[in-house]
Structures are given as structure tokens and as C-alpha cells.
Amino acid sequence: MSLRKHHHNPNRQHDDSGWTKVWCVCGLIASWIAGVVTIGAGAFSLYREARDGGATQILMSHTWRELLPLGLNLAVTLLNDCMGYIHTCSLRWSLHREGKLDFNSNLRLLTAAKHSRPNRAIPNVLYLAGIIFSYGSTSLIFLSLNPELARLLGKSYDRNDADGVHANGVALLFLGIGFVLQAAITTWALLETNIPTWSSNPLAVARACTEDENDGHRLVPRVGRCMMGVHLHAEQTPRALKPRLHQSPMISAHHHVVRILMLLWSLPILGAIWGGSVYAYLVRGSRNGVYGRSWSLLPIFTGKTDTNCKTRQCTDGTSVLNMGWSAQGPAGTLGGVLVITIIQSIVTLALHCAELIVNLSRDEKVFRELIGPRGTNPRYSSIVAALTSWQTLFLFGLKAGVHWMFGLAINMQFQLGVNMHPPQIFYFAVFSLVAAILGLALSMWRPSGKLPPSYGHLQTIVDIIDDWGDSGCMFWGVKDQGDTENPGYTGTNPRALLQPDVRQLYGGQRDTAHMGHSGNQGHEFSGGFNTTFSPQTPANVSAPDVHWDWTQPQHPPGFRHHQSISSINSGFSEYSRTSWHSTQSTQPFLENPRW
Known part of the structure; x- marks a missing residue:
């Protein structure tokens, strides 16, 4: 349904959270600008590379080259979340009109609405590709050439290329395409969907679902279920219950939580296996790698060798395994970017699914304000709620941090190709372990108080209120x-x-x-x-x-x-x-x- 078909209802009782829409639209506009600018910058960089025979160089220290992707990941996460919020609201109300909206929070890109074109399976796949492109390219935009690493790997290089960093036009194009894909589908969803409320508050959403202005499946309270929480939602017969001091956890309330936990815990396990395999390969004396003794957070390459070494060569820097193909020229760079992006897609999907656990936890926290000393907040703001929720902020930092550490674990060096660093792979596994522990802790949390839990389950909320x-x-x-x-x-x-x-x-x-x-x-x-x-x-x-x-x-x-x-x-x-x-x-x- 187009926005033009939406008429304001003066009798509407729910909060439409208009200011949340304004902020999200501003983020959408910023994403369009970022996408167009980065595509233009990538095209210009490739044009100069073809015209001058070399990539554009930017004066920047090695430390800044490693830290800059962290700032880029934070910016990408912020813009992606702004667009994702609009896409989430569009999916929520599209599902409601189809009678398939059970929870206030959903797996956005793994849930399709049959009658909403921007929320169907193919647009969701394209949207996910946009997220993967945007995260996968941030660590590959600025490529450096460390002469000491090139010497240890036996690679030839031009000393002029060792000054500063080189702009990767292919990575810039991937970043821009990622932004534009998300922005285009988000704009489509914004124009096609009638959104009664932009609030993320499950109480506001539940109330909006009970009002007559919604075309579709209006929620109606079911009698006799005032003490029946979401875990008893499937029971057809209402029954009287005694209140409990502690309620059942999220993991037994939502059937997707167990699968998300399995995906989250696979990251640190696979990371440990990946790091251990690369480390063992270097210890055995690989000709395409260097065994280093440094375990610093940022990779370092001093070029100082150690003769007291059981492997082929040892240094006091970071261990590195070179994949063996050159990243020189657009074709080689494109291959390296694609390889890293495809591997990183698993990380992106897992962290996207982790959002559901955090959102379910936040929905339950809002719901349990009903038994708080001040009751529910009549001036609820979704923006303020996100900025004051430790779960949301922690996941926001984790998403940027995990992607940043993945970019340090496997990256590209100018003219040297794709490199893997075992210490950073293990650090990536540790960062992923933190995300997995967060998901497990939230999913196993047992809310205190006698109020039956809902975890954002809208019918349960309507039954209780x-x-x-x-x-x-x-x-x-x-x-x-x-x-x-x-x-x-x-x-x-x-x-x-x-x-x-x-x-x-x-x-x-x-x-x-x-x-x-x-x-x-x-x-x-x-x-x-x-x-x-x-x-x-x-x-x-x-x-x-x-x-x-x-x-x-x-x-x-x-x-x-x-x-x-x-x-x-x-x-x-x-x-x-x-x-x-x-x-x-x-x-x-x-x-x-x-x-």
C-alpha cells in the first residue's frame, strides 16, 4: 500500500513516533549520499589507475591504516541500522496485514512478506548482499605495502609504492553498491508501506494492532488468559495459574533463538579452527608464510629475523600466511575483494541474526516496566531507547569490532595479495566468543517478577493488558x-x-x-x-x-x-x-x- 493511501485517523490512540521516522529518513538520505559519493570515488580511482598505470596514493601511517577501518565500520553500522529500522517497520506492518505478525521483533532479512513487494525473498537477498558488500569492503579500501613483509615473503616491489596507502577503487565500488542496494530497497519499502507507528515499543505496536484503522488482522484480547505468558500462547484452552517469582527464559519462547545461538557459537569455533590451522601450517615451515613471535593487536612487520628458529624463518613481528596471488591491477584486486567478502558473509549473517535476541530482550524489558516503580514510559522514544539500552549499544560496538577484527585477520597488501594473520584470527574468535556469550546470556535470562513474560509477543501483550x-x-x-x-x-x-x-x-x-x-x-x-x-x-x-x-x-x-x-x-x-x-x-x- 502506498503512503498516499494512508489517511490520518483523528481517533488514533497509539503513538505514531513521527520523530523516529524523521531521524531514520535523515539516515536514509545520508546513506544515499554516501553510496553515490563512494561509487563516484571508486570509479574515479579506477579511471586514474588505468590512465596513470598506478593506484592513487594517500599519505598515511601504518597504524592509521589499521585503525581507520574501525571508524569506517562504525559509520557503516550506523547507516545500516538507520536503513534497517525503516525496513524493519515496513516488514512488521506488512506481516501484520497478512496475519503473520507474532512478535514485535523478527529476523528481518530471513522473513518474507508475500504481499509486500519490497519485503519479498529476492529483495531480502539483495538487501543482505548490500550489507555484506558494505561490511566486507571497509577493511580493503586502503591498501598498504610493507617493504619488510615483501622482503620476508620474497616479493619484488617498487619502493615508491611503500609510501602511504593506495586507494582501492574496487572496494570503494563495493561499498557504494552496498549502500545503494540497501537505500533503494529501503526507499521502496518506505513508499510502499503504510506504517501506523514508527515506535519500537512493543506496547505501542500491540495497541496499534488492536485499532480498527489497520486493514488486516486486528488483534482481539482473549478472555481468561491474564496469567498466561508467551510460553502458553499455543494452548487453546485458557486456565487459571498461580504467579511465579521468576519467569521462563527467551530460549524456550521463540523457536529461532536456538538456531541463532548455534550460528553465533559457530563463529568462535570456526575461528579457532581457522587460526590453529594457519598457525600449524606456518610452524611446519611454509614457503608462503612467516612465523612471527608478536601477538600485538595490530599486525606489525619489523623485518628482524631470528636465527634461533625451528621453522623456515622467524621474525619478531606478526605471523602471516600469503595466499599466493597478486592483488596488482583491477582483476587481481577484484578477486581478493570477492574472496574476503564471501568469507565475511558468514560473520555478517550471524551478527544480523543476533539482533533478534537483543531486540527480544529489550522488548521484554519494556514490557516489564508494567511492574516497575514508575510504570510504563508515556514519552517513549525509540531513538532514546536505543541510545540508552546497554544491549543495543553493546551489540552495535560488537558488530563494528568483530568486522574490524575480521579485516585484520584476513586482508590485502598492495602488490602482495591476500594475507592471513593467525594472532588476529584468534582475536577475531575472542570477539566472536563475546558476541556468542552475550546471545546465550540474554536468551537464558529469567525475568524476575510475577508478570508473565511476552518477549514482544503481541497477542500475549493484548491478552494481559x-x-x-x-x-x-x-x-x-x-x-x-x-x-x-x-x-x-x-x-x-x-x-x-x-x-x-x-x-x-x-x-x-x-x-x-x-x-x-x-x-x-x-x-x-x-x-x-x-x-x-x-x-x-x-x-x-x-x-x-x-x-x-x-x-x-x-x-x-x-x-x-x-x-x-x-x-x-x-x-x-x-x-x-x-x-x-x-x-x-x-x-x-x-x-x-x-x-
Whole structure:
């Protein structure tokens, strides 16, 4: 659906996060500029190389040549994430209109929407190729020629080529093509998709999915499931449950998490095997390599040999294995860039999948603000949330760091070809191990608190939240404590609620037939509770209406009289209640939020 078909709904209750869209569009424009500029720079560099017979030289020290790719990787990661956010929102709402949106966060490039052209399989493959090209080329843009390494490898070279670095036109073209591929598909998705909200907040997305303005599959709360988290989503029959102090982890909530962990843990394992194989090959005396004693983070080549060596030759620099073909000329450079990019694609795919684990963890953290001391944040900003989330920032740094270290592990030297450095390969394995440990820790984390987990599962959120509140601030807790015969009921309210008793069953439902708008449920109550739990009640059928006269001294069936708050006893043996008023909802809210 085109943006031109989207009409503003004045009755819309969710947050559309317009400023998030503005920032992402600015990032998209910057990506277009970066792509066009780098393509132009690459074409100009190749033109000069063909005209003058040599690559463009730039004065730069060896240390800067190794550190500059780290800055480039940070910039690439930032631009890729800006475009990726737009693509994520497009996929989210395309899946919603097809009735296939289960979680707020998804594997963006491995999930296709059938009826959304920019989110189909082929555009996703092209988008992934753009990400691989952009990351794979950053370490190959500036090629240096170390004369000491050339001498140790027995390679001939021109001493004039040892000054500064040489611009790699092929790598610049790959970087530009990577940006343009992503920017083109992102722009296509932006123009083709009607996006009700740009917020990454799972609560805002869930509320938008419940509103009538969405064409497609509107989410409807299922009764009797107020204590059933995402792990019980597949159960068709609602049932009453006792609250738990610690909830089940992410790894058992989302079926993709295990596969992502396997992919993440394959990186350090393969890296260790790769480094060990190259190291063993050098120790055996390879003619195409040099055994070095240095384990510095950045490769160094001093040219000082060591006669006390069991291999063919030893130095005090970094070990290196030369692949044996020259990178001189556009054809040789293209071959080297392709080889490194193809190998790096595995790293790119694994880190892209790791985003799902981080996003699921962040979604659950936002959801659990319902039981926090301040409730949910009514002024939620996706940009601020990303900048203040340690998981997001840590993964952002890891993506740039892992790609940078991979570029140090296998890179190109001007006129010397592709080189592998065993110490840097092992460091790459260590960086990858950190990413794998992060993914495992987040996936095994057991949230504390009695609120059932959702991990961004939208139907679960809609089942648990019964009062969205116009202010945007919500608290979760007990609305009816129940008794030995009838289960209690939990829900949300703009005011702080008591937490449920771990010894009591909860799973009843509140009759909403005569409630006002969802945002006003806490103030326009004219119905009552139906705490009689029936396992045979269909999930999409409301309970019979129960009414009574407020002026008469009677109480709704199954409801115990709420006494005024007088004291708070330790543990969960007693619950303080508020008075029963016709102007307030039936939930026992806390007069003092600090309780």
C-alpha cells in the first residue's frame, strides 16, 4: 500500500513516533549520499589507475591504516541500522496485514512478506548482499605495502609504492553498491508501506494492532488468559495459574533463538579452527608464510629475523600466511575483494541474526516496566531507547569490532595479495566468543517478577493488558483477588496496583460489555467481574453480562467486598483494598505508588 493511501485517523490512540521516522529518513538520505559519493570515488580511482598505470596514493601511517577501518565500520553500522529500522517497520506492518505478525521483533532479512513487494525473498537477498558488500569492503579500501613483509615473503616491489596507502577503487565500488542496494530497497519499502507507528515499543505496536484503522488482522484480547505468558500462547484452552517469582527464559519462547545461538557459537569455533590451522601450517615451515613471535593487536612487520628458529624463518613481528596471488591491477584486486567478502558473509549473517535476541530482550524489558516503580514510559522514544539500552549499544560496538577484527585477520597488501594473520584470527574468535556469550546470556535470562513474560509477543501483550490508559503510563497487578472457589483477575491501570499472591489462582475475566473506550476503562465502569472460570469458554467469546444496582447494598456474584486500605502486612498473606466506588474501576490501586 502506498503512503498516499494512508489517511490520518483523528481517533488514533497509539503513538505514531513521527520523530523516529524523521531521524531514520535523515539516515536514509545520508546513506544515499554516501553510496553515490563512494561509487563516484571508486570509479574515479579506477579511471586514474588505468590512465596513470598506478593506484592513487594517500599519505598515511601504518597504524592509521589499521585503525581507520574501525571508524569506517562504525559509520557503516550506523547507516545500516538507520536503513534497517525503516525496513524493519515496513516488514512488521506488512506481516501484520497478512496475519503473520507474532512478535514485535523478527529476523528481518530471513522473513518474507508475500504481499509486500519490497519485503519479498529476492529483495531480502539483495538487501543482505548490500550489507555484506558494505561490511566486507571497509577493511580493503586502503591498501598498504610493507617493504619488510615483501622482503620476508620474497616479493619484488617498487619502493615508491611503500609510501602511504593506495586507494582501492574496487572496494570503494563495493561499498557504494552496498549502500545503494540497501537505500533503494529501503526507499521502496518506505513508499510502499503504510506504517501506523514508527515506535519500537512493543506496547505501542500491540495497541496499534488492536485499532480498527489497520486493514488486516486486528488483534482481539482473549478472555481468561491474564496469567498466561508467551510460553502458553499455543494452548487453546485458557486456565487459571498461580504467579511465579521468576519467569521462563527467551530460549524456550521463540523457536529461532536456538538456531541463532548455534550460528553465533559457530563463529568462535570456526575461528579457532581457522587460526590453529594457519598457525600449524606456518610452524611446519611454509614457503608462503612467516612465523612471527608478536601477538600485538595490530599486525606489525619489523623485518628482524631470528636465527634461533625451528621453522623456515622467524621474525619478531606478526605471523602471516600469503595466499599466493597478486592483488596488482583491477582483476587481481577484484578477486581478493570477492574472496574476503564471501568469507565475511558468514560473520555478517550471524551478527544480523543476533539482533533478534537483543531486540527480544529489550522488548521484554519494556514490557516489564508494567511492574516497575514508575510504570510504563508515556514519552517513549525509540531513538532514546536505543541510545540508552546497554544491549543495543553493546551489540552495535560488537558488530563494528568483530568486522574490524575480521579485516585484520584476513586482508590485502598492495602488490602482495591476500594475507592471513593467525594472532588476529584468534582475536577475531575472542570477539566472536563475546558476541556468542552475550546471545546465550540474554536468551537464558529469567525475568524476575510475577508478570508473565511476552518477549514482544503481541497477542500475549493484548491478552494481559486490559486498560491501555490515555496517559500512556500503566501498572500491572491485581484487580480482583478471588477466593478459594473462584480465580482472581489481573490487569493494568494508570495507577499502581497490588501484586498478586503466589498462593492464589488467577485467570478470571472482567466483563467489558458495558465498558467505555479502552483508554477510559478505569473511569467508566458499569459492569462487574465474572470470576467464574470455565475451561470450556472459547478464547474469543465474552462472558455473560452481570449487572447490579449501585444504590442497593449488594455485590456482584463471585465478588468479595473490598475493604478500605488500613494496613499492609508482610508477605502475601493479606492484601489491602480500596473502597468500592462507582466512579472508579474495581481494581485495588495503591494510593501511594511507593507501595
